[in-house]
Amino acid sequence: MANKFAKKLRRNSYRPLLAAALATTSAFQIVAPVLALGTAAGQSISNTATATYEDPNSPNVPINATSNTVTVTVAEVAGITVTASGVSIGTDGDSNNKISVGDTLNYVYTITNVGNDPTKFRIPNLAEVTGPATVNGNLQISTNGGTSWTSITDAEKITDSIPAGGSVMVRVPVKVTSGAKDNDIITVTLGDTPGDAQNQLRNPNGGDVYTVDNTGTQNGDIAGDPVNGVREASVTQKATVSASLKTYALASIFKTRSNYDNGGTGTITDDKLTYSLSLKVASNDPTGNNLTPAPLVGTSISVDGNNVNRILVSDAIPNDTELATAPTPPPGWRTVYTTDDVNNPLDADWTTTAPVDLSTVKRVGFINDGSIVKAVAPGETVSGFSVQVKVKSSVATTSLEVANLAQLFGQTSGVPATETNNDDIPDNLIYDESGDQNPSNFNGSTPPGTDSNNDGIPDTNPPVTDGYVDNPTDLGNIGSDPGNNNTGSGPGGEANVFTVEQPVASSVQNGPDGAPDAIGPTNNNDDFTNKSSLVPAGTPPTAMIDPAGVAFTNTIKNNGTDAGVVTLQPKAPATPTDLPANTTVTITYGSNSATYTYDGTGNFTIKPGDTPITIPNFDPDEVLNYGVEVNLPDNTPLSTNLTRADKGFPVPIEASIDLYTTDSNSDGIKDSGNNGTPDATNTTINRVYTGFLKLLKQSRILPGTGPAVQSGQGEFSGSDKTPAPGNIIEYRIKYTNISTPQAGTGNVI
Numbered sequence: 250m251a252n253k254f255a256k257k258l259r260r261n262s263y264r265p266l267l268a269a270a271l272a273t274t275s276a277f278q279i280v281a282p283v284l285a286l287g288t289a290a291g292q293s294i295s296n297t298a299t300a301t302y303e304d305p306n307s308p309n310v311p312i313n314a315t316s317n318t319v320t321v322t323v324a325e326v327a328g329i330t331v332t333a334s335g336v337s338i339g340t341d342g343d344s345n346n347k348i349s350v351g352d353t354l355n356y357v358y359t360i361t362n363v364g365n366d367p368t369k370f371r372i373p374n375l376a377e378v379t380g381p382a383t384v385n386g387n388l389q390i391s392t393n394g395g396t397s398w399t400s401i402t403d404a405e406k407i408t409d410s411i412p413a414g415g416s417v418m419v420r421v422p423v424k425v426t427s428g429a430k431d432n433d434i435i436t437v438t439l440g441d442t443p444g445d446a447q448n449q450l451r452n453p454n455g456g457d458v459y460t461v462d463n464t465g466t467q468n469g470d471i472a473g474d475p476v477n478g479v480r481e482a483s484v485t486q487k488a489t490v491s492a493s494l495k496t497y498a499l500a501s502i503f504k505t506r507s508n509y510d511n512g513g514t515g516t517i518t519d520d521k522l523t524y525s526l527s528l529k530v531a532s533n534d535p536t537g538n539n540l541t542p543a544p545l546v547g548t549s550i551s552v553d554g555n556n557v558n559r560i561l562v563s564d565a566i567p568n569d570t571e572l573a574t575a576p577t578p579p580p581g582w583r584t585v586y587t588t589d590d591v592n593n594p595l596d597a598d599w600t601t602t603a604p605v606d607l608s609t610v611k612r613v614g615f616i617n618d619g620s621i622v623k624a625v626a627p628g629e630t631v632s633g634f635s636v637q638v639k640v641k642s643s644v645a646t647t648s649l650e651v652a653n654l655a656q657l658f659g660q661t662s663g664v665p666a667t668e669t670n671n672d673d674i675p676d677n678l679i680y681d682e683s684g685d686q687n688p689s690n691f692n693g694s695t696p697p698g699t700d701s702n703n704d705g706i707p708d709t710n711p712p713v714t715d716g717y718v719d720n721p722t723d724l725g726n727i728g729s730d731p732g733n734n735n736t737g738s739g740p741g742g743e744a745n746v747f748t749v750e751q752p753v754a755s756s757v758q759n760g761p762d763g764a765p766d767a768i769g770p771t772n773n774n775d776d777f778t779n780k781s782s783l784v785p786a787g788t789p790p791t792a793m794i795d796p797a798g799v800a801f802t803n804t805i806k807n808n809g810t811d812a813g814v815v816t817l818q819p820k821a822p823a824t825p826t827d828l829p830a831n832t833t834v835t836i837t838y839g840s841n842s843a844t845y846t847y848d849g850t851g852n853f854t855i856k857p858g859d860t861p862i863t864i865p866n867f868d869p870d871e872v873l874n875y876g877v878e879v880n881l882p883d884n885t886p887l888s889t890n891l892t893r894a895d896k897g898f899p900v901p902i903e904a905s906i907d908l909y910t911t912d913s914n915s916d917g918i919k920d921s922g923n924n925g926t927p928d929a930t931n932t933t934i935n936r937v938y939t940g941f942l943k944l945l946k947q948s949r950i951l952p953g954t955g956p957a958v959q960s961g962q963g964e965f966s967g968s969d970k971t972p973a974p975g976n977i978i979e980y981r982i983k984y985t986n987i988s989t990p991q992a993g994t995g996n997v998i
Contacts, residue, residue: 289413290325290366291471327460327475328364330447331440331482332626333357333532335543337496337663339422348435348490353385354423356437356486357395357663359544359626360458361416363448364475367468369461370408374401376421377438377456381429381490384421391418394546394623395662407461410468414581415621418544418662425490433490440483451479458482495538496664497679497689497706498545499531500625502562502657503735504683504745507635511752518644520749521573523637526562526615526655526683532628535687537694538705544624544662547617548678552585552599559616560625560659561585562634563594565716567653570638571608578615579633581622585614592715594656595674608641612716624662640749647751652718652744654727655683669709676709682716682742684730692740711741718744731994732764746994755928756809757867759904760995765806765872767933767995777934778803778997779897779988781888782881784940790890794939795883801935805904806872813908814923817862817875818845818853820932822899825851831882834900836862838875866920867906877902879937889943897936897988905930941988946980953977 298316303309338346340353348354360370374388389398390406395418408417421437429435440458442449451459459481463470488494504526512519534540547558566572578584587597588609597612604610615634617623625631640649659679660666666675680697681690690697690710698707718724729746730737737743748766750756760767761778769775782796805815819834830849835842843862845853855861864873879900888896906929911922947965950958955975962970965981972978988998 290323290364292323293320294323295320323365324476325366325462325471325473326364326477327366327368327462327480328362328448329368329370329458329460329480329482330361330363331458331484332359332361332628333484333486333542334359334418334624334626334662335496335541336486336488336494337541337543338494347493348425348488350425350427350429352425354382354425354435354488354494355663356421356423356439356488357544358419358421358439358484358486359416359624359629360419360482361626361629362411362413362460364460364480365413366475367410367412367463367470368475369410369463370417371457371459371461372401372406372408372417372419373456373458374404374406375456377441378423378436380435381426381433382423382435382437383426385424386422389420389422391420392623394418395420395544396546410463410470412469412581412621414579416623416626418624429490431491434487435490436485436487438483438485440481442481442483445482445484447482447484448480449482450477451481493539493704495540495704495706496543496661497540498543498659498661499534499536499540499627499688499691500545500657500659500679500681501529501531501686501688502655502681502683503527503529504564504655504730505735506733506745506747509747509749511749515752517640517647517649517749517751518642519639521637521639522570522651522747522749523635524564524655524745525632526564526634526636527630527632528560528562528625528634528657529630529688530625530627531688536691536696536705538696540705542627543664544626545659545679546624546662547619548595548658548660548666548675550595550599550616550658551597552616553601554598557619558660559619560622561594561599561657562615563612563656563658563716564614564636565594565612565653565656566610566638567651568717568719569641569644569649570651571641572610572613573607573637573639575603575607576613576615576634576636579631581618582615582631582634583618585616586610587612587614593674593713594716595658595713625659649749650746651749652724652729652746654716654718654742654744656713656716656742657681674710674713677707678710678713680710680713682714684728684735684737684743684745685739686735690741695740697740714741729994731767731996750808752810753929754809754811755813755906755908756807757815757904757906757929757931758806758808759902759931759933760804761933761997762802762874763804764995764997765804766808769934769996774932775934776996777899777936779936779938779941781938781941784887788887788940790887790944793884793886796881796885796937796939798878798880799937801877801879802874803877803902803933803935804872804874805867807867807869807906809906809908809929810869811908811919812866812868813906813928815864815867815904815906816927817864817902817904818843819847820901820903821847821851821853822901824893824895825849827893827895828898828900829882829885832898832900833880835878835880836875836902837878838862838864838873877935879935881937881939885939887940888938889940895936896941897938899934899936901932901934903930903932938988941986943985945983945985947983948978948980951977951979 334357342351387400441456507525508523585599589597696707698710758765767776832847835844843859844856905927909919
C-alpha cells in the first residue's frame with residue numbers, strides 16, 4: 250500500500266497548536282508592498298488583524314481577538330514604456346507599395362504611463378536614424394490613438410498630463426535617401442536607454458524620453474515627487490529597403506476559467522464560474538505573412554445611445570447561466586452591458602450602467618476609456634478583465650455543460666475603416682475569438698475571410714458569430730480549448746467548456762497530466778494521451794520493431810464529497826486485439842510500482858510479488874499524479890502500417906475509489922473501513938504509437954529534352970517508372986499524421 254508524499258494534518262490531533270503559539274509573545278509577519286503600480290498613489294490602506302482561538306482547557310469555545318489598525322499610504326511611483334507601434338509608407342513616390350528612394354516612412358511609437366499617478370512626458374524633436382534615411386521634418390504626437398497628429402515645433406514637447414495607464418503616440422517621419430539599396434536596413438530609435446531598456450532611472454542624455462511630474466496636485470496628482478525618481482525608456486524599429494509594408498493590428502483575446510465555486514450545497518443552482526480575460530497585441534508577426542504590427546484602436550459601437558469608436562471585449566453569457574455580479578474593469582477601461590438579443594455584438598446597444606436585474610444581461614463587455622486609453626500598442630497585454638456567472642435557479646438537471654468564448658473588436662491604427670458590402674460592419678474590422686493563440690482570427694498563416702491579392706491581409710472578414718455555444722451542434726462546429734489555456738486550433742475561436750455537476754459522495758476523475766476532468770470523443774471514459782516510441786532512422790514501412798518503453802503521467806482527482814482508497818489498474822482495450830500480447834504495463838506512485846503483462850485477448854496478469862497500486866486517505870478535491878510505463882513487445886508493427894481505424898496501441902487505466910464506511914473518531918467524517926467494492930470508477934487511455942507520420946513517396950516523368958513520356962507515367966504515383974534519356978524524374982513526398990485527432994477537451998495528442 251502506497252503512502253502519500255505529503256500527509257495532511259490529522260483531523261483530530263492538532264487543535265491546541267494555535268492556542269499554544271499565541272500563548273507566547275510572538276509576531277506573525279506579513280509583508281505587503283506599498284509601491285504597487287496598480288494601486289493609485291495617495292490611497293490609504295487600513296488593515297486590522299483578527300484571530301479566533303481556543304483555550305485547551307475549554308475546547309470548542311471560540312475566543313476572539315482583534316488587533317490595532319495599521320494604515321499605510323501608497324507612494325507615488327513614476328513609470329514609462331516606449332513601444333514600437335509599426336512602420337508605414339507615408340509618401341510612396343513610385344506607388345509600388347515598397348520602400349524606395351524618395352519615399353517617406355512613418356515610424357510610430359506608443360509612450361505609456363505605467364506608474365500609479367498622472368504624469369507628463371518629455372518628447373524630444375529628434376530620433377536616431379541609421380541606414381540610408383534621415384528624419385524628414387518635425388516629429389508628431391497623437392493623443393487620440395493615431396486619428397490625428399500634431400507637429401512638435403520646438404526642440405521638445407512636454408505633453409499634457411497623462412493618467413495612469415494612459416498613453417500618447419509619436420510619429421517619426423523618415424525619408425529614404427539616394428543610394429539606398431535592396432535589403433538595406435533603416436533603423437529608428439526614439440529615446441536613449443541601453444539596450445532599449447524600459448522604465449529606467451533616468452541617466453541624462455540628449456534625446457531622452459522621460460517622465461515629468463505634475464506640479465503640486467494639478468490633474469489629480471498627489472503632492473511631492475515620485476519615490477523612484479524620473480524614469481525613461483526607448484525602443485528601436487527597423488524597416489528594409491524594397492520590402493512591402495503591410496500594416497495590421499494582430500490582436501488576440503484570451504479566456505481562461507479561473508475559479509469554480511460549487512456553493513457548498515448539493516445542488517448546482519448556486520454554483521458560480523469565474524473567467525479571466527486578457528487581450529494582447531503582437532509586436533511580431535506570428536502569421537509568417539510579413540505583416541507590420543500596428544496598434545489596436547476602437548471601432549464604431551453604440552454606448553449609452555451614442556456612436557463611439559472603442560475597443561470592445563465582448564463575452565456572451567452562457568446558456569442556462571446569468572451574470573452573477575457586475576464586473577470591475579482594469580484601470581483605463583469601463584464595463585458595459587447589453588440586454589439586446591442580437592446575433593452580432595457590434596449591433597447591440599451597450600450601456601455603462603448595470604441593469605438592476607443582472608439576469609437580463611445577454612452580454613457583458615469592456616471598452617477602453619477614451620480619455621485614458623487611446624490604443625493598445627504592439628507588445629502590450631491588457632489583463633484584469635473578469636466575468637462571473639452563476640447557474641440559473643430554473644435549471645432542474647443535476648449537471649450542466651457550460652461553454653462559451655470571448656470576442657474582441659477594433660481597427661488597425663492609422664487605417665481608415667472601409668465598408669463596401671453594406672452590412673454596416675467594417676470590411677477591415679479587427680476581430681478575434683478566444684480559445685487559441687492565433688491573432689485576429691488567423692488560422693496559422695491563413696487570414697480570415699477573403700484575401701484576393703494574397704498579401705496576407707483579409708479583404709473582408711467572415712460574418713461575426715453571436716458568441717454563444719448553446720448546444721452540442723454549436724460546440725462541434727466551434728471546437729473547444731482542451732486545456733483551459735487558449736491552445737485550441739482551427740479557424741475562428743474555440744469554446745471554454747466546463748461541466749457543473751451536483752456533488753455526489755463517490756466520484757473520481759482520471760485523465761491526462763493536469764486534466765483529470767478531460768473529456769474524450771464520446772465521454773470522460775475515453776479521454777486520452779497519445780505518445781510515440783522511437784522509430785530508428787531508415788526503418789522500412791513494413792518492418793516489425795521492438796519499441797522502447799513509453800512513459801506517461803496521469804492525474805486523478807477525488808471529485809466526490811467523501812474520502813476513500815483509490816486503486817489504479819490497467820484494463821483491456823475496447824477491442825482486445827488492439828494491444829499485442831506480452832505488452833507490459835507498469836503503474837507507479839511514490840516508491841511503489843506494479844507491473845502487468847497482457848495476453849492479447851483481454852486479460853492482464855500482475856507480476857508475482859507485486860500488488861495493485863492503492864492510495865489511502867484520498868480526500869475530497871485532492872489531486873495527485875501517477876506514472877504509467879508501456880513497453881510493447883518485439884515484432885510490433887509500425888502504426889503507419891496498420892489497417893485498422895485506431896492505429897495506436899491503447900492501454901486504458903482505470904481509477905476506482907472505495908469509500909470509507911466508518912467514522913473512527915466521531916468527528917462526522919468517515920475515515921476508515923472499506924467494503925472492498927468500488928463506489929466509482931473512471932478511465933483514461935494511454936495510447937502508444939510506433940511512429941505516427943506516414944510518408945508516401947511518388948514520382949512522375951516529365952519530357953525534358955527526351956522523348957515523349959510513356960502513357961500513365963506523367964502522373965504522380967508510387968509505381969515503377971521507365972524514363973528515357975533526357976526525361977526528368979520529379980519526386981513528391983506526401984505525409985499523413987495518423988494519430989487520433991483532437992476531440993473533446995483536455996486530451997493530449
